[in-house]
Amino acid sequence: MIHLTDAQIDELINIDDAIPALERGFRGLANGHAAVQQRVRTEADGVKLSTLGAVVPELGVAGAKVYSTIAGRFNFSIVLFSTVDGSLLATLEANAITRLRTAATTVVAVRALARQQATTAAIFGTGVQGRAHALALAAHTQLRSFRIVGLEGTEELAAEVSAAGASRGVEAVVSDAADAVRGADVIVTATRATGALFDGTTVAQGALVAAIGSSLPHTRELDDALIARASRIVVELRDQARQEAGDLVLAKPGTFSWEDTVELGNVLVGSEKGRVRDDDVIVYKAVGIGLQDIVLAGIAWEKHVSRNMIRLRGELQGLQ
Numbered sequence: 001m002i003h004l005t006d007a008q009i010d011e012l013i014n015i016d017d018a019i020p021a022l023e024r025g026f027r028g029l030a031n032g033h034a035a036v037q038q039r040v041r042t043e044a045d046g047v048k049l050s051t052l053g054a055v056v057p058e059l060g061v062a063g064a065k066v067y068s069t070i071a072g073r074f075n076f077s078i079v080l081f082s083t084v085d086g087s088l089l090a091t092l093e094a095n096a097i098t099r100l101r102t103a104a105t106t107v108v109a110v111r112a113l114a115r116q117q118a119t120t121a122a123i124f125g126t127g128v129q130g131r132a133h134a135l136a137l138a139a140h141t142q143l144r145s146f147r148i149v150g151l152e153g154t155e156e157l158a159a160e161v162s163a164a165g166a167s168r169g170v171e172a173v174v175s176d177a178a179d180a181v182r183g184a185d186v187i188v189t190a191t192r193a194t195g196a197l198f199d200g201t202t203v204a205q206g207a208l209v210a211a212i213g214s215s216l217p218h219t220r221e222l223d224d225a226l227i228a229r230a231s232r233i234v235v236e237l238r239d240q241a242r243q244e245a246g247d248l249v250l251a252k253p254g255t256f257s258w259e260d261t262v263e264l265g266n267v268l269v270g271s272e273k274g275r276v277r278d279d280d281v282i283v284y285k286a287v288g289i290g291l292q293d294i295v296l297a298g299i300a301w302e303k304h305v306s307r308n309m310i311r312l313r314g315e316l317q318g319l320q
Contacts, residue, residue, distance in 0.1 A: 002090035004300060009096045012303045015136050018104035018296055023268060025295040026108065026236075028058055030265030036291050037064065038240045039215070046070070052290035057083045061298035065094055065290060072192075074098075078297045090301045094293060097300070101292035103132035105236070105264075106210050107140045109284045110186055112267055113234060113274050114208040118185030119144050122175070124197050124221070125190035125213060126150035126157045133188050133212070134172070138165040146172035147180035149197075178202065189213050189221040200226025205279040211247050215287035220246040222283065224255045231280035232273070233261045236289045244287040 004012070028034040037053035053064030063080040076094035081087065110118075121143045123134045130150065137143050138161050148158045154174040161172035177198045181187060184207060189197055191213040200223045203209060209230075211221045227233070227248065235241035238261055241248060248256065264284070266272035275282060 001088060002301065002304060004090060004092045004304060006093040006096040008304070009092065009300050012300045012307075013100070013296060015100065015104055015107075015140065017299060018100050019107050019140060021295050021299050022101065022105050022292055023108045024058075025056065025291050026105075026265035027268050028056065028265075029291055030263065030269045030271060033058055034291060036237055036240075036289050038237070039244065039287075039290070052288075052293070054290040054294040055083065056291070056294055056298060059295065059298035059302070060084055061089065061294060061301070063294045063297055065098075065293040067094070078293060080294070080297050080301055090297075090304075092297050092300065094297070097293055097296045098288075099128050099132050101296050102129055102212055102286065102288060103136040105286065105292055106133055106188065106212060106284075107136050108268070109210060109234065109264060109286075110137060110141050110143075110208065112264070113232075113282050113284060114141070114186050115206050115275070115278050116142075118142060118208070120147070120184050121145070121186040121188065122147045122149065122180035122184040123157075123188050123190070124149045124177070124180070125188075126153040127190070127192075129190040129212065130188075131157055131160070133190050134161045135164055137186070137188070138168070138170045138172075141186075143186060144169050144171065146170065147175035147184065148172055149175055149177050149180045150191075186210065191221060192219075193221050194219045196223035197221050199223065200229060203229070203281060205281060208282045208284065210284040210286065212286040212288075214246050215244045217244055217246050217249040220250050222247045222285075224251050226281070227251050227283065228255050229281045230256065230283040231276070232282045234264055234267060234274060234282065234284045235261050236264055236286055236291075238263055240287060240289055241285060245285045247283075247285050
């Protein structure tokens with residue numbers, strides 16, 4: 001049986017692999033060619049165990065991500081099976097996949113939902129996800145001006161984003177929340193905040209706000225004012241968002257209607273509308289679904305097997 005570590009996965013797949021793979025995965029979900037197992041959480045004495053999964057026949061894999069949460073620290077693993085014969089294909093450390101899949105999916109969402117002329121982004125959060133999002137958006141979207149907001153490490157992240165995107169004209173600066181939001185075309189919140197990070201009335205018309213920091217129903221990064229202003233609220237999976245998306249679950253009755261939310265995959269295939277007008281304010285609320293993890297695990301496994309086959313053929317030829 002194959003076991004892949006985070007270090008091996010970082011060598012096997014990157015953001016260039018993840019973005020198109022996840023777009024295909026969400027399209028497949030929308031077209032009925034994949035299925036998602038929603039997250040289940042169990043807790044005792046302060047220790048949490050969570051499980052989520054997916055079946056992706058197009059890639060020949062099904063699997064589940066299982067992770068523990070102790071004192072706010074996460075440890076992720078994936079079990080991967082064949083959809084051909086049901087055999088166990090691999091186990092994978094999944095910290096690298098979790099970091100990669102969230103940012104890559106946000107790139108897919110920004111490409112689908114942001115205005116074509118969007119150039120300015122505000123990034124809230126300088127941790128693993130904040131950094132991954134800033135670098136991914138700077139490299140794989142039309143965004144060129146970044147405003148970094150955080151409690152620590154802001155100067156370092158701004159410098160890293162500017163250096164990484166220098167050849168594309170990317171500039172990143174440190175900002176406070178109010179200045180970052182003002183006039184931003186895209187706002188990404190990637191924090192562990194439990195309350196709103198900024199005043200939703202100050203978000204510019206036409207902005208896309210991607211809230212990815214929380215998958216808990218009792219925490220939020222966005223206020224009711226922003227939710228009420230949204231022309232469209234886009235989620236990965238409506239049923240899971242109903243259980244986990246605190247930004248929406250905590251909204252006062254009448255702020256929005258769940259029936260009006262749309263799923264990202266449906267937007268990608270055109271069965272539901274995303275942006276209709278340039279001045280639409282759109283909220284993309286992500287909690288993370290098993291499809292993302294299993295798609296990337298399947299690609300990592302496939303690449304590992306392919307590399308080993310190439311190496312084996314080379315060794316056999318050397319013996320001839």
